[in-house]
Amino acid sequence: MAAQMLLAVLWDMDGVLVDSAPYHYRAWKDTFAEEGVLLDExxxxxxxxxxxDTIIADVLGSGLSPERVAAIGAAKERRYRALVAREGLSPLPGAMEWLHRLHRRGVPQAVVSSAPRENIEAVLGALGASDLFQTLVSGEEVEQGKPDPTSFLLAARRLGVLPEHCVVVEDAPAGVEAARRAGMACLAVATTHPRERLAAADWVVESLADLPEDAFERLRRRLPGDVPLSGA
Structure with missing residues (x-):
């Protein structure tokens, strides 16, 4: 029944499947230090x-050439992947259990992240989860990042699923807004932002481990304007 009712789940990565924010912070801090700027937390x-490109413009200003922006971003990502390879990653509570559960049910899954594809592949490889997804959408594949809905719509198109038949799992307000603009139900996990900043989601939980067995089926049945779900 679950696989028939739920057609696709689109996962953000950082803050949903893993918490690699400390690695990102260290990588950005070292990269911006080379540019003579101290990045505060x-x-x-x-x-x-x-x-x-958005982060670099925010920290260093918008006057850099596209080539320079690309070089700075590439240097940061090399540092990040080196940290993942050297120090490893652990999944957030409940993440792997849900990925395997949905996979067993035959539910198509995608990772939709602002990260470069190499980062996504490195993280999924570290988790042993590469085979659980039918497609990946990375930041370099779309012109506009979240809250623009393009990345979620692209994932749905690749999976051959209508947007209204998708459930998005996010941890950031921009991702929640992107899901809403894409016409998709959204489950938000309050790992990196407080619950009140995620209130536009259909359901906000502290951890994926808190979800009941029928959580995604309940989300799949959502209609626009429904009262937010609760119970976890």
Whole structure:
């Protein structure tokens, strides 16, 4: 029944499947230090989850050439992947259990992240989860990042699923807004932002481990304007 009612789940990565924010902070801090700028944690938290070009423009200004922006972003991502390879990653509570459960039910799944594809592949490889997804959508594949809905719509198109038959799992306000603009139900996990900033989602939980067995089926039946779900 579950596989028939739920057609696709689209997962954000950082803050949903893993918490690699400390690695990102270290990588950005070292990269911006080379540019003569000290990155504070407040700025990092405010920009976390955005595309690299957006973050670089925020911290260094918008006067850099596209080539320079690309080089700075590439240097940061090399540092990030080196940290993943050297120190490893652990999944957030409930993440792997849900990925395997949905996979067993035959539910198509995608990762939709602002991260570069190499980062997504590195993280999924570290988790042993590469085979659980039918497609990946990375930040470099779309012109506009979240809250623009293009990345979610692209994932749905690749899976051959209508947007209204998708459930998005997010941890950031921009991702929640992107899901809503795409016409998709949204489950938000309050790992990186307080619950009140995720209130536009259909359901907000502290952890994926808190979800009941029928959580995604309940989300799949959502209609626009329904009262937010609760119970976890």
């Amino acid at each position: 407040a700025t990092f938290r405010r920009t976390f989850g955005q595309r690299n």
